[in-house]
Amino acid sequence: MLLIQSSKQSAKERGNRGTMNKILCTINDKPYEIEGVPPTMSLLHYLRDVLHLTGTKEGCNEGDCGACTVVLRDASAKPEPRYRAINACLMLLPMIHGQEIYTIEGLAKDEKRHAVQESIMTHYASQCGYCTPGVAMSLFEATYRHDMTQPWQFTEQMAGNLCRCTGYRPIMACVHELAGTGDDDFAVKLREPAHPVETLDYTYDGIRFYVPMTLDEATDFKSSHPDAVVVSGSSDVSVLINKHARKTDTYMCLSHIAELSGVTKDADGLHIGSMCRLANLEAACQEEYVPFGRILRFFASHQIKQVATVGGSVGGASPVGDFAPVLTALNARVRLISSRGERSLSMGEFILGYRKTALEKDEFISGFDVPPIPSNARCASYKVSKRLELDISSVSGTCYVETDDNNIVTVARLSFGGVAAVAGARAKLAESALIGKAWTEENVEIAAQKIAEDFTPISDFRASAWYRQTVACNILRGFYQETLTDHVPARMYRPTATIQLEQ
Ligand SMILES: Cc1cc2nc3c(=O)[nH]c(=O)nc-3n(C[C@H](O)[C@H](O)[C@H](O)COP(=O)(O)OP(=O)(O)OC[C@H]3O[C@@H](n4cnc5c(N)ncnc54)[C@H](O)[C@@H]3O)c2cc1C
Ligand code: FES
Ligand code: FES
Structure with a gap:
C-alpha cells in the first residue's frame, strides 16, 4: 500500500516557497535569526554560550539527566496544540528553525512568578537547585497538558529529570498540583497558529545542514547528496556529535516534513510515518496495537520521546534498540523512498546485519505498515x-x-x-x-x-x-x-523481568 503520493510540485505550486540560509526561531517570544555558528551546535550551547541564558543547565550532554530541559510550542500537535519538554543538549540548532522555544528565563512575567515556580517553592521541591530549571520546564509542560488522567502519566512526565538531592516526593507533589491547570497567557499563546517557514539550507565552516519542508525536496536532496546523514529526532545523531565528535559534511533533517509525521489506523492496519514522534505513537497505541504502547512506556525518557521518531529508532539498526523487535514480531513492512519511487520491505529484508540495512544511498525510511492483529493472535x-x-x-x-x-x-x-x-x-x-x-x-x-x-x-x-x-x-x-487470560495484555506499569532462579 502506497501511503505517500510523492507528487512532484513546482516551486510555484508549493506557493513559491523559497530557501533560507538563516535559522529563524523565537526564544522566550523574542525573534532570532541565527547565523555564524556551526549547525552541529546544540540548542543548549547556543542558549548558554551565545545568548548567555545560563538558567538552562548542562549535566550529561547526552539526554540522560534532564538538566537542559526547555519547552517548544507544537502548534500542530494532535488532538490539540501542546508544549513539549525537550532536551536542549540533543537539539541541533537548525532543528529549531521555525520553532518557538521557552526557557526557564521566560516563565516569570512582569516580576510575577509562574505557577510552576510558586509550586516548587511551596513544596520545597529544590535544594541545590542544579536540576531545578529542567524540573520546572517539565512541570511547565504538564501545566498545559489536558491528557494526564492515568497515574503512570505523572511518573512518566518527570522520568527524564534526575534530582540528586531533593527527592522525588516534593517534585511529584508539584506535578500533581499543576497538571492541566494552565490558564494564563501561555495557555492563550498555545492556541495561536504556527508560523510557516521556508526550507533551510544552512552552511557554516564547511558543514551543510538542509531542512526540507516537503518530501520532494528531501528525496531530491538525498539523490544529489547520497552521503548526507539523515536526521530525524537526532537523539542518536546528537550523542555521536556531542560525545564522540562524529561529524559529517552534510546533514538532512526530516523534522519539518508534515507528510512523514502521522500515524493512522484503517482496515489494512497501522500506518506510521517515519517522522512520527514516539510520544505520538505511544498515545495512539493505548487500546490497540498495545505492544507499541507497552514498549514505549519504558523507552528512553519523556523528553526524548517528544522528538525521537520511529524511523530513527530503526534507521541505525541498533542491536539493543527496543523498537525493531516489536515491528518484526508484528510483521511490519518498512517503506523506503527516493526520487526513484517507494518500495516496501519486511523487517527481515530491511535489517541485513550489525547496524547494516538495505537502504540505498539515495533512500530514507518514509514509514511503516503494521497489519491488523487478528483475534486468534497472542x-x-x-x-x-x-x-x-x-x-x-x-x-x-x-x-x-x-x-x-x-x-x-x-x-x-x-x-x-x-x-x-x-x-x-x-x-x-x-x-x-x-x-x-x-x-x-x-x-x-x-x-x-x-x-x-x-x-x-x-x-x-x-x-x-x-x-x-x-x-x-x-x-x-x-x-x-x-496471555492465558488476555491475548493482547494491557500496558504494564513496570517493565518485566521473569528470571529463572535455578540453573
Ligand atoms: C538518553 C537516551 C535514552 C535512550 N533510550 C532508548 C531506549 O530505551 N530504547 C531504545 O531503543 N533506544 C533508546 N535510545 C536511542 C534513541 O533515542 C532511539 O533509538 C530513538 O528512537 C532514535 O530516534 P531519532 O529520531 O532521535 O533518531 P536520529 O538520531 O535522528 O537517527 C538515528 C539513526 O537513524 C538514521 N535515520 C533517522 N531517520 C531515518 C530515516 N527516516 N531513514 C533512514 N535512516 C534514518 C540516522 O541517520 C541515524 O543513523 C536512547 C537514546 C538516548 C540519548
Ligand atoms: S544535559 Fe543531561 S539531558 Fe541534556
Ligand atoms: S535540587 Fe539538587 S539536583 Fe535536584
Whole structure:
C-alpha cells in the first residue's frame, strides 16, 4: 500500500516557497535569526554560550539527566496544540528553525512568578537547585497538558529529570498540583497558529545542514547528496556529535516534513510515518496495537520521546534498540523512498546485519505498515533493564503467536533485542519448535529451551551473556503465562523481568 503520493510540485505550486540560509526561531517570544555558528551546535550551547541564558543547565550532554530541559510550542500537535519538554543538549540548532522555544528565563512575567515556580517553592521541591530549571520546564509542560488522567502519566512526565538531592516526593507533589491547570497567557499563546517557514539550507565552516519542508525536496536532496546523514529526532545523531565528535559534511533533517509525521489506523492496519514522534505513537497505541504502547512506556525518557521518531529508532539498526523487535514480531513492512519511487520491505529484508540495512544511498525510511492483529493472535512486548526508567534494555522481546481452533500454533514470530548482532533478531529454532504444536506450557517450555540455542549473546557492562540468554527464554515463558487470560495484555506499569532462579 502506497501511503505517500510523492507528487512532484513546482516551486510555484508549493506557493513559491523559497530557501533560507538563516535559522529563524523565537526564544522566550523574542525573534532570532541565527547565523555564524556551526549547525552541529546544540540548542543548549547556543542558549548558554551565545545568548548567555545560563538558567538552562548542562549535566550529561547526552539526554540522560534532564538538566537542559526547555519547552517548544507544537502548534500542530494532535488532538490539540501542546508544549513539549525537550532536551536542549540533543537539539541541533537548525532543528529549531521555525520553532518557538521557552526557557526557564521566560516563565516569570512582569516580576510575577509562574505557577510552576510558586509550586516548587511551596513544596520545597529544590535544594541545590542544579536540576531545578529542567524540573520546572517539565512541570511547565504538564501545566498545559489536558491528557494526564492515568497515574503512570505523572511518573512518566518527570522520568527524564534526575534530582540528586531533593527527592522525588516534593517534585511529584508539584506535578500533581499543576497538571492541566494552565490558564494564563501561555495557555492563550498555545492556541495561536504556527508560523510557516521556508526550507533551510544552512552552511557554516564547511558543514551543510538542509531542512526540507516537503518530501520532494528531501528525496531530491538525498539523490544529489547520497552521503548526507539523515536526521530525524537526532537523539542518536546528537550523542555521536556531542560525545564522540562524529561529524559529517552534510546533514538532512526530516523534522519539518508534515507528510512523514502521522500515524493512522484503517482496515489494512497501522500506518506510521517515519517522522512520527514516539510520544505520538505511544498515545495512539493505548487500546490497540498495545505492544507499541507497552514498549514505549519504558523507552528512553519523556523528553526524548517528544522528538525521537520511529524511523530513527530503526534507521541505525541498533542491536539493543527496543523498537525493531516489536515491528518484526508484528510483521511490519518498512517503506523506503527516493526520487526513484517507494518500495516496501519486511523487517527481515530491511535489517541485513550489525547496524547494516538495505537502504540505498539515495533512500530514507518514509514509514511503516503494521497489519491488523487478528483475534486468534497472542502478542506482547517486554523490556528488561537494570533501572526502571530511562535505561537501555539488557534484553527486550516481542512474542507473537497465532493458533487455530484446535489450539495448534500456525504462526510464531519471536523477536529480540540485546541478544544478537542484528536488530530484532528472530528466534527461528524456537519458532519452528512451536509451529504445528499445541499451545501448551509443555511445548512452550521446549521452545523456550531452543531460544538458548538460537542466540549466543555477549557479556558487557549491562548484562552477562548468561543473564541475556536466560531472560530471553523467560520472556517466552512469561508471555505464555501472561496471555492465558488476555491475548493482547494491557500496558504494564513496570517493565518485566521473569528470571529463572535455578540453573
Ligand atoms: C538518553 C537516551 C535514552 C535512550 N533510550 C532508548 C531506549 O530505551 N530504547 C531504545 O531503543 N533506544 C533508546 N535510545 C536511542 C534513541 O533515542 C532511539 O533509538 C530513538 O528512537 C532514535 O530516534 P531519532 O529520531 O532521535 O533518531 P536520529 O538520531 O535522528 O537517527 C538515528 C539513526 O537513524 C538514521 N535515520 C533517522 N531517520 C531515518 C530515516 N527516516 N531513514 C533512514 N535512516 C534514518 C540516522 O541517520 C541515524 O543513523 C536512547 C537514546 C538516548 C540519548
Ligand atoms: S544535559 Fe543531561 S539531558 Fe541534556
Ligand atoms: S535540587 Fe539538587 S539536583 Fe535536584
